[in-house]
């Protein structure tokens with residue numbers, strides 16, 4: 001009997017498998033035939049069924065994409081199983097889609113990672129997203145002025161960061177976790193009203209949860225990318241584990257924020273708005289439309305952390321690496337700061353006095369765009385671009401890497417040269433291809449905050465230290481690794497205190 005039971009179990013499983021396989025092949029065939037009827041953008045042929053999936057390995061993706069552009073032009077398509085992916089290569093194609101057809105190209109592909117509210121970054125384009133974006137922008141702007149301004153908070157954090165680095169006494173150290181702590185603390189301070197000490201247990205738990213979602217060693221985002229491309233993969237045990245762990249960490253963060261919102265209610269004073277949670281309370285949560293409840297607040301703040309911490313910290317990590325590898329640039333930045341401000345902290349409002357420093361920060365963002373493939377976009381309905389059909393719900397990659405690393409626009413793109421951003425009179429120029437924060441309706445919501453953080457942290461670090469690689473240490477491989485962001489390979493750096501800045 002047991003044998004029969006086992007046999008029927010196996011046959012049933014085989015039957016199910018066959019049915020699934022048939023369904024799957026029909027779906028692939030359907031998309032393939034539909035693709036043939038439509039005039040889709042050209043692209044590499046790929047293999048039967050899997051399409052170009054095997055060419056989407058992170059280590060080869062950026063170089064493969066550049067090669068495909070040479071062959072197929074600025075708008076080309078890839079196929080991964082039943083999914084068509086359209087790549088926008090170069091700033092013009094990005095502009096022509098995201099800016100000229102904003103109602104169509106501002107969606108996100110559906111992402112079934114989180115069980116709860118979709119939040120802000122991955123919210124589908126529409127009323128609900130618009131309401132959240134408006135709330136988050138207004139909340140961030142509230143901290144542009146006043147005693148507890150964003151600038152004041154960043155300067156306070158810069159002092160804590162410098163003192164943590166000073167305690168290393170110039171010894172070779174990987175300081176990336178300190179940069180990460182400092183940047184996360186800005187969002188903590190703006191969201192919850194206060195910063196954490198770096199060894200605070202609660203802060204460590206929160207930082208761990210964030211690093212699980214977006215940290216440099218984490219491939220979750222790439223796993224996500226594949227999930228979007230290939231929904232079947234989600235069912236595989238390894239992917240399911242990624243997903244479950246991601247959900248657990250996200251839930252922990254949202255619950256922490258909701259708990260904090262409860263505590264805020266007890267001390268809320270409408271004449272003293274302390275942070276983003278207070279802004280939410282001031283708007284009267286009961287009257288909120290478009291699902292703006294406390295859970296939505298939790299997901300919005302989670303998204304500000306996700307979108308705002310690893311991005312800014314990783315830019316600083318690349319920044320210090322390129323600074324250490326280019327001592328002549330470092331000296332010029334330090335001389336400029338000395339000349340203009342001596343040992344005073346350069347204020348954000350007077351950044352115009354430091355054009356070389358500003359150009360250096362721009363060059364850091366250009367030479368290693370930390371969101372090289374942008375956050376994926378989707379199309380709300382069918383359209384055409386450059387004469388090609390783009391169906392509704394297409395997965396769009398507006399490649400920021402291509403905009404800023406295109407040799408036709410930025411000669412010798414791998415060379416670190418801040419002068420690219422200076423005109424003949426030494427003034428900063430902002431070319432239209434400079435798109436680290438993307439463009440169009442979904443462009444980075446935290447751009448102003450990010451720029452302020454980069455300027456204040458970078459000037460403070462270079463005012464107090466000189467950075468170099470340890471004696472005799474080779475430069476780490478400069479390709480970095482592509483996960484949620486393009487992160488540098490971990491490296492040790494010596495931060496030698498400057499005595500007479």
Ligand code: HEM
Nearest residue numbers: 121304307308311312371375437438442443444445446450
């Ligand atoms: C150097 C730092 C940063 C870089 C390079 C960066 C870059 C980007 C990019 C490329 C996008 C996608 C835009 C698109 O879909 O077209 C994005 C979206 C976003 N960023 Fe940033 N970002 C940075 C810092 C921040 C900060 C500090 C915050 C807020 C605290 C933030 C909040 C957001 C949000 C909420 C979105 C989603 C916008 C939406 O979907 O409507 N980012 N960012």
